[in-house]
Amino acid sequence: MTLEKYTVGVGDRFAHQAEAQLQACVQLAADGIEVVPVWNKSNREHSFIGSEPQSVYDAAKAAVEALGWEQGWHVDADHINMDTVDKYLDCSDFFTIDVADFIGQPPEGDAVAVFVGKHPELVGSVSIEGIDAPLEITREYVETVAGKYLRAVAEAGTIYRHIESRKSDFIAEVSMDETDVPQTPPELLIILAALADEGVKLQTIAPKFTGRFNKGVDYVGDLEQFEKEFNDDLAVIAHAIAQYGLPDNLKLSVHSGSDKFSIYPIIGNALRRTGAGVHVKTAGTTWLEELIGLAEAGGDGLALAKEIYAKALENVDALCGPYASVIDINPAQLPTPEAVADWSGDQYANALRHVQEHPEFNQHFRQLLHIAFKLAAKEGARYTDLLKANAEVVGKNVTENLYDRHFKRLFVA
Numbered sequence: 001m002t003l004e005k006y007t008v009g010v011g012d013r014f015a016h017q018a019e020a021q022l023q024a025c026v027q028l029a030a031d032g033i034e035v036v037p038v039w040n041k042s043n044r045e046h047s048f049i050g051s052e053p054q055s056v057y058d059a060a061k062a063a064v065e066a067l068g069w070e071q072g073w074h075v076d077a078d079h080i081n082m083d084t085v086d087k088y089l090d091c092s093d094f095f096t097i098d099v100a101d102f103i104g105q106p107p108e109g110d111a112v113a114v115f116v117g118k119h120p121e122l123v124g125s126v127s128i129e130g131i132d133a134p135l136e137i138t139r140e141y142v143e144t145v146a147g148k149y150l151r152a153v154a155e156a157g158t159i160y161r162h163i164e165s166r167k168s169d170f171i172a173e174v175s176m177d178e179t180d181v182p183q184t185p186p187e188l189l190i191i192l193a194a195l196a197d198e199g200v201k202l203q204t205i206a207p208k209f210t211g212r213f214n215k216g217v218d219y220v221g222d223l224e225q226f227e228k229e230f231n232d233d234l235a236v237i238a239h240a241i242a243q244y245g246l247p248d249n250l251k252l253s254v255h256s257g258s259d260k261f262s263i264y265p266i267i268g269n270a271l272r273r274t275g276a277g278v279h280v281k282t283a284g285t286t287w288l289e290e291l292i293g294l295a296e297a298g299g300d301g302l303a304l305a306k307e308i309y310a311k312a313l314e315n316v317d318a319l320c321g322p323y324a325s326v327i328d329i330n331p332a333q334l335p336t337p338e339a340v341a342d343w344s345g346d347q348y349a350n351a352l353r354h355v356q357e358h359p360e361f362n363q364h365f366r367q368l369l370h371i372a373f374k375l376a377a378k379e380g381a382r383y384t385d386l387l388k389a390n391a392e393v394v395g396k397n398v399t400e401n402l403y404d405r406h407f408k409r410l411f412v413a
């Protein structure tokens with residue numbers, strides 16, 4: 001099974017928006033650009049919502065049939081490990097093998113010495129097409145990087161072989177993004193060499209990039225540095241495919257990729273210049289479009305949207321705790337629940353919708369609601385019945401967000 005060139009991770013926490021999401025791909029296809037949806041939902045999200053992995057497949061398949069979508073589509077077992085992979089085997093064809101927790105753990109036995117001995121080509125002046133100056137890599141550097149990553153690579157191999165023993169055809173991604181320190185292009189080269197040794201036929205890799213990828217808001221960081229690193233990563237991947245026999249469609253995966261509007265032109269230009277593919281995860285934002293749609297619907301929808309904000313504010317510390325490294329909320333910038341209670345549906349929608357130049361947009365309000373989906377989950381049928389009753393206005397927002405703010409900026413020159 002071969003992963004298509006351009007793929008987007010889409011998430012649908014409450015399993016009501018798959019059709020609206022796919023509609024964005026239909027619109028882009030009409031523009032002549034094929035982007036294939038990959039529906040993903042992590043184990044953590046399933047446990048918060050109380051859903052089963054099979055529901056993601058079912059919702060995706062129903063959307064594909066309803067819209068007569070004839071291109072590819074996939075279901076991603078997102079951020080799985082050996083403890084969680086089994087329940088995704090029947091209903092996923094894409095596996096995000098998350099080994100970030102193993103980074104920095106000591107490799108077994110003489111694995112580092114064996115690796116360094118096997119890879120003299122990694123030491124010295126390493127010329128890579130597409131990178132101006134050769135990478136100057138010392139033996140000590142290879143030892144250090146191998147020492148840091150070989151245990152994680154071995155774990156990726158264990159999980160990969162476990163999936164392979166139960167499924168003949170699947171797509172593997174290796175993710176290392178949920179860690180503190182970004183991986184540099186020379187580190188990526190060494191990691192890819194090690195993954196090839198381990199027999200992991202990965203089709204995408206999700207490194208941690210430089211800068212902050214906060215939930216639901218724009219990229220924060222040095223754009224020039226990001227551009228250099230992204231371009232160098234593309235060059236390293238092309239080099240590793242040729243040198244180590246990795247799958248020739250191997251590409252970068254950008255996690256927490258929704259709403260990173262300032263880097264989309266950089267990514268888009270790099271893809272068009274090199275012909276490389278990409279996987280961009282936009283998963284978390286669909287739930288915010290549901291809230292926007294409910295606010296615009298007015299009545300009970302707006303009332304619930306306001307109630308969820310008030311509860312989020314009451315529980316702000318508990319909600320933010322697990323996300324501390326991926327949000328930046330200034331409490332002083334959060335509107336009071338009394339103020340929000342007086343808002344019209346449009347005011348609520350304007351504060352939440354990610355239109356940065358809109359005078360009413362409030363990124364603190366947006367970030368808090370982004371992580372407040374558990375509060376909607378607690379409402380159960382009250383929430384999902386409102387989604388059904390207001391499917392049109394909600395769906396319109398879901399499609400527009402993906403097509404206008406994400407796909408066009410990423411994939412259309």
Ligand SMILES: [Zn+2]
Pocket residue numbers: 079175177178206255256
């Ligand atoms: Zn991730």
